Amino acid sequence: MGATIDTTGSNRRFAAIRDYRLIEAIGDGAQEDLARLAAEICEAPVALVTLLAADRQWFVATVGTDLCGTSLDDAICTHALDVDDILVIPDLSVDPRTCNSGIVVGDPQIRFYAGVPLRIADGVPVGTLCVIDVVARPDGLSVTQRDMLLRLARQAVTTLELRRLLAERDETLHRIAATEAALTGNELRWQRLFENINDGFALGEAIRDADGRVVDWQFVDANLAWFALSGVDRDRMLALTGRQLDPAAPGQWAADLHRMLSDGAPTGFIHHVPNIGRWFRGHCFRIDGDRFGAILRDITLDRAAESRQSALIQLGDALRDCHDVADVARAASELVGRTLDVSGAGFGRIDADVTQIEIGSDWTAAGGASLAGRQPLDGFGDLTGDIANGDAVMVADVRGDARTAARADALLARDIGAFVIVPVRRDGRIVSAFIVHAAGPRRWNSEEIVFLRKVADRVEVGMAQVESEARQSLLIQELAHRLKNTLSMVQAIASQTLRGSVDRAPLDAFERRLQALGVAHDVLVERNWVGADMRTTIGQVMAVFGCNDRIALTGPDVALGARAALAMALILHELGTNAVKYGALSTVEGTILLDWAVADGQLAMTWQERGGPVVCQPARRGFGSKLLRLGLAGTGDSVICYDPAGVRVSMRAALSELTGG
Numbered sequence: 001m002g003a004t005i006d007t008t009g010s011n012r013r014f015a016a017i018r019d020y021r022l023i024e025a026i027g028d029g030a031q032e033d034l035a036r037l038a039a040e041i042c043e044a045p046v047a048l049v050t051l052l053a054a055d056r057q058w059f060v061a062t063v064g065t066d067l068c069g070t071s072l073d074d075a076i077c078t079h080a081l082d083v084d085d086i087l088v089i090p091d092l093s094v095d096p097r098t099c100n101s102g103i104v105v106g107d108p109q110i111r112f113y114a115g116v117p118l119r120i121a122d123g124v125p126v127g128t129l130c131v132i133d134v135v136a137r138p139d140g141l142s143v144t145q146r147d148m149l150l151r152l153a154r155q156a157v158t159t160l161e162l163r164r165l166l167a168e169r170d171e172t173l174h175r176i177a178a179t180e181a182a183l184t185g186n187e188l189r190w191q192r193l194f195e196n197i198n199d200g201f202a203l204g205e206a207i208r209d210a211d212g213r214v215v216d217w218q219f220v221d222a223n224l225a226w227f228a229l230s231g232v233d234r235d236r237m238l239a240l241t242g243r244q245l246d247p248a249a250p251g252q253w254a255a256d257l258h259r260m261l262s263d264g265a266p267t268g269f270i271h272h273v274p275n276i277g278r279w280f281r282g283h284c285f286r287i288d289g290d291r292f293g294a295i296l297r298d299i300t301l302d303r304a305a306e307s308r309q310s311a312l313i314q315l316g317d318a319l320r321d322c323h324d325v326a327d328v329a330r331a332a333s334e335l336v337g338r339t340l341d342v343s344g345a346g347f348g349r350i351d352a353d354v355t356q357i358e359i360g361s362d363w364t365a366a367g368g369a370s371l372a373g374r375q376p377l378d379g380f381g382d383l384t385g386d387i388a389n390g391d392a393v394m395v396a397d398v399r400g401d402a403r404t405a406a407r408a409d410a411l412l413a414r415d416i417g418a419f420v421i422v423p424v425r426r427d428g429r430i431v432s433a434f435i436v437h438a439a440g441p442r443r444w445n446s447e448e449i450v451f452l453r454k455v456a457d458r459v460e461v462g463m464a465q466v467e468s469e470a471r472q473s474l475l476i477q478e479l480a481h482r483l484k485n486t487l488s489m490v491q492a493i494a495s496q497t498l499r500g501s502v503d504r505a506p507l508d509a510f511e512r513r514l515q516a517l518g519v520a521h522d523v524l525v526e527r528n529w530v531g532a533d534m535r536t537t538i539g540q541v542m543a544v545f546g547c548n549d550r551i552a553l554t555g556p557d558v559a560l561g562a563r564a565a566l567a568m569a570l571i572l573h574e575l576g577t578n579a580v581k582y583g584a585l586s587t588v589e590g591t592i593l594l595d596w597a598v599a600d601g602q603l604a605m606t607w608q609e610r611g612g613p614v615v616c617q618p619a620r621r622g623f624g625s626k627l628l629r630l631g632l633a634g635t636g637d638s639v640i641c642y643d644p645a646g647v648r649v650s651m652r653a654a655l656s657e658l659t660g661g
Contacts, residue, residue: 031061116153200226200296555596584612609646
C-alpha cells in the first residue's frame with residue numbers, strides 16, 4: 001500500500017502543484033529526456049517523473065511504460081517524499097512498506113525502486129524522479145548511479161521552475177500588453193494596473209556610447225513593489241543610472257541589454273545585492289526603441305532553502321570522510337556557519353548535569369571570537385531549563401531577551417548579539433548541542449531551526465560512529481596484544497617442555513612457524529583484521545630471512561582476507577626456510593623470484609629459485625611439504641617441481657576464496 005499522504009504537508013504540495021501548473025507539464029520533452037537518462041544510467045527498464053496530486057499519482061514523463069499514472073494506494077513514490085536525498089528499496093516484496101502493494105503482488109510485479117524527491121518552492125516535495133525494475137537489486141545503486149540520479153532530479157526541478165517562470169513571464173507580458181492597449185484610451189487605468197502588479201516592475205531606457213553600444217541604463221518609472229524590493233526611492237532612481245544604483249551589477253548586463261534591444265529576445269538573470277542582502281530573479285524585455293521593461297521577484301528565501309538542502313547533502317559526504325570527532329565537529333561547524341552566514345558555529349558535548357558544554361573545533365568568520373573550550377551554559381543566560389527539555393533556544397537580541405539581558409554586555413564583548421542553541425537527546429538525556437551566533441541582532445526563522453536540528457542530529461550520529469570505530473580499534477589492539485602474548489607463551493612452553501630433547505630441529509621449526517604467524521598477525525592488526533595487502537604480507541614475512549636484495553617481488557596489489565593472509569605467511573615461511581637451509585638462499589649467488597598475477601578471477605603465484613645447489617627430489621615429505629601442497633586456499637591447487645636448477649612452486653586459487661574470511 002502507498003504511504004498515508006493526508007498530512008499537514010499535503011496541502012502545501014497540492015497548492016504548489018496547482019500554482020506551478022505542474023499537471024500541464026505532462027508530456028514535457030525535457031522531462032522525458034531526463035527520465036530516459038535516469039533509466040540508462042541506472043540500467044533500469046522503467047523511469048518516471050511523478051507528481052503526487054490529491055486524486056492520484058500522475059506521470060509527467062515515462063520510460064518503459066504507457067501508463068499515465070496510478071492510484072495513490074499503488075504509489076511507491078509516497079514513501080520518498082520525506083527523505084532528504086534518495087530512497088532505495090532493494091526488494092519491494094520484502095519491505096513492510098511495499099510488500100502488499102498491488103503493483104508488487106500483482107502485475108507488473110515490480111521488485112526494485114529508487115527515487116529522489118522533487119522539491120520546489122520552500123522545499124515542498126511534489127513528486128519524484130524514480131527508476132523501477134522487475135528484478136530485486138540487493139546492492140541497490142552504485143555510488144555513481146546515486147550521484148547521477150540526484151543530479152538529474154535537481155535538473156528536473158530546474159526544468160519545472162523554468163516552466164513556471166516562463167508562464168509567469170507570459171502572464172506578465174500579457175498583462176503589460178493589455179495595459180498598453182488600454183493606455184491609448186485610458187491613461188489612468190494603465191497607471192493603476194502598473195502600480196498594482198505584485199512583482200516589481202520598472203520601465204528603463206538604454207544609455208549608449210558614441211559608437212551606439214549600450215553602456216548603462218536609466219530607469220524612468222517603477223511600481224511600488226519595485227521600490228519595496230530594491231530599497232531605492234523614486235527620487236534616487238530618477239537621479240542615478242542603473243550602474244550607480246547597483247555597483248554590484250555584472251559587467252555583461254550592458255551587453256545583454258544591447259543584444260535584447262537588437263533581436264527582441266527577452267533575457268533573464270539571478271542577482272545578489274550585497275548591501276541589502278537579497279537575491280532577485282529578473283526578466284527584461286524590449287518595449288520599443290531603446291525602452292525596455294524589467295520584472296523583479298525576491299527569491300532570497302528560495303535561495304536560502306536551496307543552500308540549506310545542498311549543505312545537508314555536503315554534510316553527509318563530509319561526515320563519511322571524517323575519522324576523528326574533531327574532524328566531524330570542524331566540518332559541520334564550517335558548513336553551517338557559511339550556509340547561515342553567521343559569525344560562528346560550533347558543536348559540543350553537554351555534561352550530565354546540563355551545566356556545561358565542551359566545544360571542540362568550532363568555526364568563526366574572519367576576525368570572529370571562538371567558543372572553543374569548556375563553556376558554562378549559564379554564561380549564555382537563564383537557559384538551562386529549556387536546554388534540559390530538549391527545546392531549541394532562539395535569541396534574536398541578547399539585550400532584548402529576558403533570559404539573556406543580564407549577561408548581554410559579556411555576550412556582546414564576545415561578538416554574540418544573537419544565537420541559537422539546538423540540543424541533541426540520546427538515550428533519554430541531553431548529550432550535545434549545536435550553537436550558532438551572530439555579532440548583532442538577528443531573527444531566526446523556523447526553516448533555519450529545522451536545518452540546525454537536522455545537522456545536529458547527523459553530527460551526533462557521525463560522532464557516535466567515529467567513537468565506536470575508535471573503541472573497536474582499541475579493542476582490536478588489545479586483542480592483538482593478548483594474542484601476541486599468547487603466541488610468546490606457547491613458544492616459551494614448547495621451549496621449556498622440549499629443552500632436554502636431543503634433536504632441537506623440530507622445536508626450531510615450530511618456533512619459526514609461530515614467528516611467521518606473528519608477522520602475518522601484525523599485518524592484519526594494521527588493517528583492523530579486515531584483511532591484508534598481499535605485497536605487504538609477503539614483504540614482511542620474507543624480511544625475516546635478511547635477504548631482501550636477492551628476493552624479487554613482482555605482481556599487482558591484491559587484498560587478502562585474514563585467513564588467507566595467515567595461510568600465505570606460513571607457506572612463504574616454509575619456502576623461505578627451505579631456501580635458506582638447502583636452496584637458493586644458502587649460497588651467496590642464489591636468488592628468488594616471487595611472481596603473481598590475476599586473470600579471470602584467479603590468482604596465480606610462482607616461487608622460482610635460481611643459483612643455489614643442485615636440487616634433488618626429497619626422500620620423504622614432512623609437514624612443510626604437506627603445507628605447500630595444500631596451496632593458497634587449502635584446496636590443493638599447487639605444483640612443486642624439483643628442477644635441478646632450482647625449486648619451482650606454482651599455486652593457484654580463486655580470488656573469492658582469498659578475499660573472504
